[in-house]
Amino acid sequence: MRTRTRKTSLIAAGVIAATLFGTAAAVAVPVLQGDWPYAGQSHGEDAKTYTLAAVGDIACEPDDDDNAATPAALKCGSPSLGGYDAEFATAKQTDAMKPDAVALLGDEQYEVGKLSDFEGSFEQAWGGLKFLERPAPGNHEYYAYTKKGDNEAGQNGDGYFAYFNGHDQSGTPNTAGQAGDDSSTNQGWYSYDLGNWHIVSLNVECNSPAFGNDCSTTDGGLLAQETRWLADDLAHNQKQCTIAYWHQPTISATTASTPTVPASAPGAGGQEGQVADAWWKLLYANHATLILNGHEHAYARFQPLNPAGQVDTKHGIPEFIVGTGGEALDTLAKNLDGSFANPNVVTGYDQGYGTIKLTLGQHGYSFSYAPALQGAGLPASALDYSDSGSGSCNR
Template sequence: MKRAAKISAAAAGLAVLTATGTAVASAHQGDNDWPYAHQSTASYTLAAVGDISCEPDDDENAATPASLKCGSPTLGGMSAEFATAKQARDMHPNAVALLGDEQYQVGKLTDFEKSFEQAWGGLKMLERPAPGNHEYYPYAKKGDNEAGQNGAGYFGYFNGHDQAGTPETQGQAGDDTADNQGWYSYDLGNWHIISLNAECDSDAFNHDCSTTDNGLLAQETRWLSQDLAANTHHCTIAYWHQATFSATTASTATVPASAPGAGGIEGAATDAWWKALYKNHATLVLNGHEHAYARLRPMNPDGQYDAKNGIPEFIVGSGGEALDTLAGTPGNYDNPNVVTAQASAFGVMKLTLKPHSYSWDYKPALPGPGFDSTALQYSDSGSGTCN
């Protein structure tokens, strides 16, 4: 059963999400109708991005090396997350799809409050997040050693928490229970949108990344199949953090970029999701994790180009924290399905969702460390139809 997906209880007289998540507009709308009201059924705007906020440089994070915190010259820092937040806000979106790793390095609630909230808090009631590895896993790299939060800070921030800091069990990030770690779906017009949790190598999932046993990821996979079977909308988007197919060197050390699972154990597990989405004629898959922007050709579950029934994948991990290195060069990417990509600037993708079609528009908002304003000359836009 789909859980009620509320955008704003305070937005009386403005647009709300129904019990199935469908956005509707009320009869009473003021002149200042954004962010909640929606006057047209012709199109909806979905902003999409992941990998956003640097770890605050505060007393609580004193043991974290300076190179991993806000202010480091190798990171985007606060200026990058403010730039991408403004870019998203200027889109006047109906919803914001957050593609994981909203808060580095381990997504403590205090880190969310001191970093992510400062830039992206103004869009909070429109944000429809998915978690990433930095919200679940411990971080023990580059001289750091922080315990994993298993989603506690993530759910505490997006779903709210009690006075002791314990996350609420329901909210805009989905259910936070022993049987459901935040997967959910919602609707915008004729679009069915699904947010999934790929962080299976965590204590919360008992480090079980099987999609066929009785573990939590298998339960999530069965839920996805049921959700897709019940869906009556013409167009479908699914998003999660680790990409099934890759575009950067960070994810291609052992598996070719064009093979399922280049993103590691999580990317391999999400191959099952790709199969279910392909079977049900999904329109788009959105991912983060790779700190770059990339658009991939329509693919079947084996990573082969399939112009008729394949699903295009967008990687939008350019939210502000840092940037990776692309695998290959324009015209000669390691993954031949990569149509275009950039890893020299931070930015957000705008999706315009129409009843039977969509368009995308990606422009960077701020050059990355070591890059100049020429990085802002990149752009990628186009349109497609629902399968």
């Protein structure tokens, strides 16, 4: 396990909404003396920029007694996975960014996100950044995993909330904390502020018992309540710039084109991405700046899009997929001529692992992405990729 020394002293756990993260939904984080948490950075109301790191799909399943029945190919140490090397590499890369916050884009822990798995894998690499982490859950934190010879029951968010929010002696998660509420009326959606930026973390894992296996955004179910909460949160937002993130992307980069479902179609990547089309419509109507997703184990940057997946250079929202946290790699969907199957993908990378750095200014942002480790069996030249740029807030 990593250890490090920082020139800060922890006084007590508390709510930092009035200091670093503005006055949004309460998120339990430590109150620190001195700089937060790195020397030489200004974080008062007059701060001009903030650094937000973002990545998902991170930690391999530990090879321990709790996972004795899991096939070796699915656990840390498998040659087909990024494994510990990859998750430590992305954690080190993220730490070097000196972020003010880290947006985790779901599937933090494979295969089903048990608390013991979080403690045995994710914590080993990413634990040093824990109190900067602003997570969203993924399907591997909620759903059962019954593929590739494995048969593990879904955790319904229990391990996820127990790790990020804390738990009692029996392992029962606290009902509120860093990952938002864990209750029958709120499954971990929340918002926070960084300077002039309003940032929203959402939970799209609706096909789970916690959501009543109900993926409607318009009935009386939990996902519909979350959607109404999002509408209200955006309506009351006073910040010029807005980021929203959740796990499964609405617009896909790895789903190959078919005659009936092209990769550029909203929801091409699955049920959760399809239902989140309602969130795209809300975010578009409220002039959101960026949408971040994971789930697809690659990096992809899209053109500014409207909710129909069409290029809209005036009011559209760029989507970033950053599913390169360490667990495994997918293949970007391409046509026979090598072009992206989704023509709205500006650039993409599926040869290694890395975290995106977003620098959030008063009225705009810049971004940079570079891999921290190449994929298994790939040459060092796989690290030559990089992507960077900037944009303005839509309000």
